[in-house]
Amino acid sequence: MKRFFVLVALIFPLALSAQTKLSETVAEDFSNRVAHHYQLQHDSISGYIAEQLTRSGAGGLDIDSTMFNLKNDLPALDAALKYLYQYSDCNRQRFISNLRSMNLQTNSVFPLATYTANKYKNDTKALLEDKSDFLKTYTGPVTGKQAPAAIAQASATAGTTATTSEAAAAGTTAATTAGAAPAPAPTVADTRSWEVKPLFQVRTPEQLVEMYGKDNVTQRDATDLAGTKEGEAYVIYPDTDDELEIQFDGDNGNILTFSHFPSKWKSPYGIKAGDPLEKLIKVNGRPFRINGFEWTNGGLVNDWQGGALAGKNVTILLKANNTGDPKQYDQVTGDKIIRSDLPVLKKLDVIIQSVAFKSN
Incomplete structure (x- = not known):
């Protein structure tokens, strides 16, 4: 029977053997998403990567060209993955979450995560120490960049150019005359409907x-x-x-x-991405069962145990934010079914990562 839900960023089984090389398709997907986000104003991930590439010299003489074309500079692409891993505190699950936030294809996320975690697994201490030093002088992302003409044309074809609204915002900033304070923009009421x-x-x-x-x-x-x-x-x-x-x-x-939060949508049952596990238990009216993390269908609610959400076509993917202590996290990972009221889940700060609703 056909599955009734779609989660673009769902977990699939981890590779059984270490991945030592990225396919061209996966590398290009990551490159395109970095280029897209580098065009967004104040994008924290691409801004962090760009600054670290600049300081390390891995970005070359023209950091903008490098950021827009990582697929043709594989050493820089490797370095970008390293710094995204560093940005994620060298935590594999946070790294996966950050990849998903960049809207990579689902088939790209786990190859990238496995490849990067294996490549830099022995560098964790040095990367974290470097991040600590870096943040002492880092003043924030400098993004919202325009792609070079040749790359911009290719990006447009790939659908990675900045949105019309972002381009208009950039044009407005550039048009501001030197020394003249721009007039404050009037507050516009949000009249959009957020009913689902x-x-x-x-x-x-x-x-x-x-x-x-x-x-x-x-x-x-x-x-x-x-x-x-x-x-x-x-x-x-x-x-x-x-x-x-x-x-x-x-x-x-x-x-x-x-799969994004915070969100203005008024979702069914008041359940949203980012909500804590305790709220979900309260809405269901009783504890339920969850697939173990980091495994096939990991983090998905397996059985509502006859609660209020049973039979309501609600599919939930959970994630743990605090995974730094292996002794705790290992209790809920692997090929196992766990109860939602397991005490360790509260320590792991489990929240809703994605939620799907299907109409009856």
Whole structure:
């Protein structure tokens, strides 16, 4: 029976053997996402990578060109992965979470995570000490850059150029005359609807465009739990905290997936990405069972145990924020089923990473 939910960033099985080389497809995907985020104002991840590449010399003489074209500079791409791993405190799960926040293809996330963790596993202490020293003088990301002309054309083809609104914002800043203080922008009330119930009744992408505007809707591949492409999905407000994914399943209804927080959407049952495990237990009315982390379907709710969410077509993916203590984290990882009221889960700061709702 066809699975009824789509989570772009779901966990699939870890590679059984160490990965020592990245495929061209995975390297290009990472390169394209870095280039896209480097064009966004105040992007913390790409800004951190760029500054570290500059200080280390790995970015070459023109850091902007390097950031927009990592796929053609493999040593710089390796260094970018190293500094993203450092940014993630050399914690594999945080590294995975940061990769997902960049909206890489699902099939790219785990190869990148395995490759990077294996490559720099013996450098953890040095990387963390370097990060501590780096942050003493780091003043924050300098992003929102324009791609060089040749690269910009290729990026446009790959769909990685900055959005119209971002370009307009950059143009406004550049047009500000020297020495003249810009007039404060008037506060504009947000009149958009954040109710999700109407989205369960939508049946075509054209309806989405009519409701939210063509600049706020984009198409992506839908994937199943194993990372296999399974049709297409549409994303409302892509690359923002309010990103929402919708997959049309004909007469079987729609699937709405939330993986970003904080979010303005008024989601069913009041459940959102970022909510703590304790809230989910309260909504369900009783403890439930979870697949062990870092394994097949890791972190997914396995059984609602007859609670309020049983049979309601709600799919939850959980993640642990505090994974630094192996003795604690190892209790809930691997091929096992765990109870949601296990005391160690509170110490691990488990929250909702993604939530999918399917209309009945």
